[in-house]
Amino acid sequence: MTGTEGCDRYMSSKFEPKIHVFFCVNALDRGVFSTQDPEKAARIQSVKMPCSSMIKDIFMLKAFECGADGVMVVGCPAGRCKRVDGNIRAAKRVAWVQKLLDEIGLGGKRLVYTASSDTDAAITLLLKGLAELGPNPVKPAAQASPR
Amino acid sequence: MIVAKQKPIAEIKEMLRPYQKVLILGCGTCVKTCFAGGEDEAATLGAALRLAFGQESKSIETEELTVERQCEDAFIQEAAQAVARNEAVLSLACGAGVQAMARRFAKSVLLPGVNTTFIGVLEKPGLFTEECSGCGDCDLDTFGGICPVTRCSKRLMNGPCGGSKNGKCEVSPDIDCAWQLIIDRLTALGLQGNLKRYIPAKDWRPSLAGGPRRLLREDHVI
Numbered sequence: 153m154t155g156t157e158g159c160d161r162y163m164s165s166k167f168e169p170k171i172h173v174f175f176c177v178n179a180l181d182r183g184v185f186s187t188q189d190p191e192k193a194a195r196i197q198s199v200k201m202p203c204s205s206m207i208k209d210i211f212m213l214k215a216f217e218c219g220a221d222g223v224m225v226v227g228c229p230a231g232r233c234k235r236v237d238g239n240i241r242a243a244k245r246v247a248w249v250q251k252l253l254d255e256i257g258l259g260g261k262r263l264v265y266t267a268s269s270d271t272d273a274a275i276t277l278l279l280k281g282l283a284e285l286g287p288n289p290v291k292p293a294a295q296a297s298p299r
Numbered sequence: 300m301i302v303a304k305q306k307p308i309a310e311i312k313e314m315l316r317p318y319q320k321v322l323i324l325g326c327g328t329c330v331k332t333c334f335a336g337g338e339d340e341a342a343t344l345g346a347a348l349r350l351a352f353g354q355e356s357k358s359i360e361t362e363e364l365t366v367e368r369q370c371e372d373a374f375i376q377e378a379a380q381a382v383a384r385n386e387a388v389l390s391l392a393c394g395a396g397v398q399a400m401a402r403r404f405a406k407s408v409l410l411p412g413v414n415t416t417f418i419g420v421l422e423k424p425g426l427f428t429e430e431c432s433g434c435g436d437c438d439l440d441t442f443g444g445i446c447p448v449t450r451c452s453k454r455l456m457n458g459p460c461g462g463s464k465n466g467k468c469e470v471s472p473d474i475d476c477a478w479q480l481i482i483d484r485l486t487a488l489g490l491q492g493n494l495k496r497y498i499p500a501k502d503w504r505p506s507l508a509g510g511p512r513r514l515l516r517e518d519h520v521i
Contacts, residue, residue, distance in 0.1 A: 208339060213346035252343075255308050256351040290353035 169221035169282045171275075172197045174211065176204040176239070179228045179268035204228065205238030205245075212249045212263060219292035222262045222278045229267040239267065259285045300420075301329040301393045302427045303336065303413040305344065312351055314410045315359065315389065321348075322385040323412070324378055324400070325365030326392035333427050335413045336391025338365040344391070344412065369396030375403050382407050435505030435512065441493050443484035448501070450477035456498040 175185045177200050185198040197220070201207065204227030215223045225246050227239035243265045250260035261281030266274030315321055323341045331337025345361040352359045364381045367374045369392035378400075382388055387408040390397045393415040401409040417429035432449045438456075439446060448454050452470040459478035462469035466479040485493050503509070 209343040210339065210346055213343060213350060216350055217346055252308075252347055256347050257354055258350055290350050 167283070167287060168195055169279065169287070170195050170197070170219060171222045171224060171278065172199065172215040172218075172220040173224045173226060174199045174201055174204070174207050174215075175226035176201055176228055176233075176242075176268070178234055179204065179226050180271075185226070203233070203235045203238040204242035205233075205235060207242050207245055209245065209249050209252070212246070213252075216253075216258060216262070216288060216290065217292065219288060220262075221288045222264075222282045224263075224274060224278055225265045226268050226271060226274075227265065229269045258288070258290070261285055262288070300332055300418070301395075301415060302333045302417050302419045302429070303330045303393050303415045304333075305335050305340065305391070305413050306411070308347060308351055311344070311348065311389065311410075311412060315348065315387065316357075318386040318408070319358065320360045320385045320387075321362070322378070322381050322388045323348075323361055323363045324369065324381075324388050324390050324392070325363070326369040326390075326396050327365050327367045330391055330393060330396075330413060331365075332421065338363075341365055341391055344389075369393075370399050372399065372403060375400055379404075433506070434501070434503070435509075436502065438498070441496060441498070442481045443488060443490060443493070445477055445481045445484060447477050447481065450475070450480070452477075456501060458494070 173185050173196060175198060185196075185200075199211075204225060207225050212223050212225070225242055227233065227242045230239070233239040246263060246265035250263050253263060254260040259281070261278075262285060264274050264278045264281075323345050325331065325336050325338055325341035327337055331340075334340060341363040345363045348361060349359060362381055362385060364378055366377050369375055369390060378388075382400075382404050387410055388400060388404070389410045389412045390400050391412040392400070393413070394411070395415075397409055397411050400407075418431040418433060419427045419429045422428045429449055431446060434448050438448075447456055452468050452474060453460055455478065459476060459482075460469075463476035463479055466476050468474040468476050482494065485491055505512075
């Protein structure tokens with residue numbers, strides 16, 4: 153399971169969303185979020201983290217500032233976080249930022265949290281949300297950098 | 300500590316609408332602890348505002364900086380250059396910090412980014428509760444360390460009202476009855492005698508009712 157199998161149906165549509173994925177290195181097989189499809193790979197930017205709880209509000213917002221249409225945070229399945237409750241913290245933080253995205257009019261559906269065991273369903277959910285919302289309406293600032 | 304809550308984005312946006320370059324100035328003490336205005340919150344708010352205005356095709360440049368305390372002149376001087384570079388300052392400090400900034404930078408526009416709410420404690424991670432009203436005449440010795448002025452919804456000084464149920468206030472089941480807490484604690488300490496004391500009507504002059512207060516320590520003034 154590399155976490156990109158669910159992309160095919162939605163990413164073949166006219167709107168090809170750019171997705172940023174923040175993932176826990178312990179959550180995915182071989183610690184890699186990858187795809188064999190070069191076109192798909194060009195649209196997914198992944199960031200490895202030692203634990204999903206290292207995600208911060210600013211990282212998620214910065215991804216949108218850099219032009220991402222959607223953002224996904226991948227943590228360990230319930231009860232399997234090496235840092236005990238890192239995945240719970242990450243999920244709560246994502247929920248907070250979803251509300252913030254709704255508040256600023258960008259749409260909370262552009263952001264999802266998922267356990268690594270449900271990555272496929274989460275990508276499907278994210279892409280459905282993006283199909284509703286359309287592309288990120290904010291043009292990336294020239295100085296915005298994902299790094 | 301002083302507890303504050305960040306204002307809604309919509310309200311902040313309207314305050315900032317006339318400006319192109321804004322300094323978002325965090326405060327590294329109380330408002331950082333309650334997640335309203337530290338480094339992380341300043342950065343997050345900056346990004347949120349850029350995204351919010353970006354949808355309207357209005358460009359806004361934000362600079363984020365956090366000083367240790369905005370209520371002390373020695374610390375806010377560190378922000379002088381950043382203040383000068385921007386058209387307005389959105390301060391994430393409490394009301395005291397905003398006013399200290401306004402006093403120091405008389406020619407700069409100072410805007411509040413948070414609503415200052417209460418003096419409280421961190422009851423558990425993520426939960427802050429009001430404990431003190433700053434009444435200027437502390438009687439916590441009488442009440443076993445539990446303040447009826449702040450924690451009793453009716454500010455009763457002479458015992459419970461009769462409206463509490465199972466130790467909860469009739470105003471809200473989420474609020475502990477302060478007088479139940481006081482009685483339980485005084486009982487546990489063997490200080491039930493305190494409950495026989497008559498507390499006269501409170502003199503509110505030492506509080507804000509007597510006008511803005513000052514504290515002067517002559518031994519520290521040169």
